[in-house]
Amino acid sequence: MPILQLDAVRFAYDGLDMCFDLDVAEGAWIAVIGPSGAGKSTLLDLVAGFVGPDSGRILYRGADMSGMAPSERPVSLVFQxxxxxxxxxxxxxxxxxxxxxxxxxxxxxxxxxxxxxxxxxxxxxxxxxxxxxxxxxxxxxxxxxxxxxRPLLLLDEPFAALGPGLRQDMLGLIGQLRERARLTILMVTHQPEDALGHAERIVFIDKGRVALDGPVAELMGPPPHPRLADYLS
CATH class of the missing domain: 1.10.8 (Helicase, Ruva Protein; domain 3)
Structure with a gap:
């Protein structure tokens, strides 16, 4: 059973009708990438409980947590x-x-x-x-x-303001802590290269939907998946 599931989770904001379907295996490190305004941070906000879905279910180990307060959820967050x-x-x-x-x-x-x-x-x-x-x-x-x-660690571009070398140091530290504490990580990033060598899986969000979902090596190549080529260029 996945540790986290988003089952037809819909949320409308600022003219964008988002709908997320996502299964997250325990211990996974997933990099969430995509254009600005695509809904990446909203995805984390829904999991954290900062906003409630218009419909659909958010499940932790099979139990619906849509009605749980943010402080009661099995998640921790680090922001930019x-x-x-x-x-x-x-x-x-x-x-x-x-x-x-x-x-x-x-x-x-x-x-x-x-x-x-x-x-x-x-x-x-x-x-x-x-x-x-x-x-x-x-x-x-x-x-x-x-x-x-908490078993779920949500990272919303926490190292975006750091230089490339220091950012990679921090990602390496996250990897060590993940192994030590058996964390499951959802990481939003505008630097797709952050996924290389750290995350195992990429979720590409576009226009409020999961447009691509698969292993880092398969989607980022070389050569990258055609759907990602323009985004990565």
């Missing part, structure tokens, strides 16, 4: 903007993934410190975002997602 609170330390920002209390108990602090260590930021807990590089801030945002210990 790190959304860190500048007046809080790295540790406090990560703790927001677990609690809204100002003084959490020791077990939660330990989990937050472990999450920072997992993304290569051991000892960074007292630092504030202004004292960190862009890549380090994105690692804190990733730690805040990981500390929730």
């Amino acid at each position: 903007e790190n959304n860190l609170f500048p007046h809080l330390t790295a540790l406090q920002n990560v703790l927001l993934g677990l609690t809204t209390r100002a003084r959490p108990g020791a077990p939660l602090r330990a989990r937050a410190e472990e999450a920072l260590a997992a993304v290569g930021l051991a000892g960074y807990g007292p630092r504030r975002p202004a004292a960190m590089s862009g890549g380090e801030r994105q690692r804190v945002a990733l730690a805040r997602a990981l500390v929730r210990e």
